[in-house]
Amino acid sequence: MDTLKNFFNVQLKRYGIPVTVDNNIVTGFFIEYNDNINSFDDKYICLPTGVISQGSIINALGEEWICISKPTNYNNVYDKAVVRDTNNTTKIIKDNNILEFPSIVTTKSMDITTGTMVFLDGKLNVTVQNNIDTKKIAINDRFIIMQMAWNVINVDTSDKGLIIFTMQSDSIGVNDNLELEIADYDTLVVYRVDILNDNATINMGSTGQVQAQLINTNDSSVVDGVTFTYISNNPDIATVDSNGVITPVSIGNGTITVTYNNISNTFNYTVEEVVTHNYTSTVTGDTTAKLSSVHTYTFNAFDNGNPISDIATWSLMNNDDTMTPTTYASIQSTTDNTCTIKITGDYIFGDGTKYIRVYASGQTVTENVYLKVKLTT
Structure with a gap:
């Protein structure tokens, strides 16, 4: 046994390459296989014990293979099995999903009487791994293979790990997609x-x-x-x-x-972070104004004491709490946060000292604030 193990390890060292078996990466090596019967690209593969089984999908040598034989075990040192190069990616729509899987498509079959390969008249065999997706395929399911339509007439699961579908020629349907090789593709809901x-x-x-x-x-x-x-x-x-x-x-x-x-x-x-706003505002500018003079006032907005931009609305009122528009001044122009006013002559000082209020409120800071302005001669 030690001699066999040493032999296998030497072969791995000399000829071993990375091999992916059912999505697991291991080291193995290939040996040429020739049965003088068929023209398939078959090879022996040698791997550590327990890695491969009939139906396993192998990626190596730039190709995808299916293990078509039960592995032969040699004294629990390594397994040897026959793998066949796949020649098709078979596709079908199931449950509104496109399923695809590597397959071996052949138009020949072994004649058990003569022991020779014979052509299947209007039929083909498709060999795939037996898995959760391929088990969904049933008799009368349709496929597009080699730009032709086929339907399943037999499902053979007698070889463990494999399914062999026998298909017969079918007519191309209006919903079939020959370019993608998917039958009934146009019925797929996207x-x-x-x-x-x-x-x-x-x-x-x-x-x-x-x-x-x-x-x-x-x-x-x-x-x-x-x-x-x-x-x-x-x-x-x-x-x-x-x-x-x-x-x-x-x-x-x-x-x-x-x-x-x-x-x-x-x-x-x-x-x-949650932001708590504390909005305040002021109106700044001259607090005294003479007859016919022009003055510009500024609306200053703050959030938590920090200046912010805001667009102001302006009004001029009498110096009381009735919010009565004043006739002592008029608005000449505004910008986003400034207002230019002109003092008119519509007041008599003999009646006592006159004041107006310059009011402003913002779109963000909505509280109405004012600056009291004294009118002088």
Whole structure:
């Protein structure tokens, strides 16, 4: 046994290459195989014990292979099996999904009487791995292979790990896609996940909600009764539950993947600290004004004591709380936060000292504030 193990290890060292067997990467080597009967590209593959089984999918030598024999085990040191190069990627629509799998397509079959390969008249055999997808294929399912239409007339599962479909020629249908080699392709409903509230902002201490809908792109209709799955790609920023409710964890940016039946879209969000606003404002300018003089006043807006931009609305009132427009001055022009006024002659000093109020309020800072202006000669 030690001699055999040493022999195998030497062969691995000399001829071993990376081999992927059912998505697992191992080291193995190939030996030429010739049965003098068929023209398939068959080879022996030697691998450590327990790695390969009949029906395994192998990726090596730039090709994809299917193990078509039960492995022969040599003293629990290594397994040796026959693999065949695949020559087709067979496709079918099931449950509105395109399934595709490597396959061995042949128009010949072994005649058990003569022991020779004979042509299948108007038929072909398709050998595939026996798995969760290929088990969905049934009699009368249709395929496009070699630019021709075929339908399944027999399903053979007698060889463990393999399924052999016998198909007979069929006519091309109006919904068949010859370029993609998918039968009934035009009956496929194509869906799209739309995000309705992308680039949302969520405050710390509150929650957000992903708003998504499924669109049937064939007629642009919204599909009702859909259940999405949600995955937070940045759980240190925010988590998401099965209903799409987002709970912030820390300040920052993140994304959530929204999926329906392998169709996905991304929801982007920003988590911010809660900001408490404390808006104040003032009106500044001359507090005395002479007859016929022109003066400019400024509306100053603040948030938590910091200056902010705001657009002001101006008015001139008498010096009382009745908010009666004054006749002692008029507005000449305004900008976003300034107002230029002119003092008129419509007052008599003999009646006593006169004042006006210059009022302003902003779009953000809405409180009405004023500056009291004394009129002088």
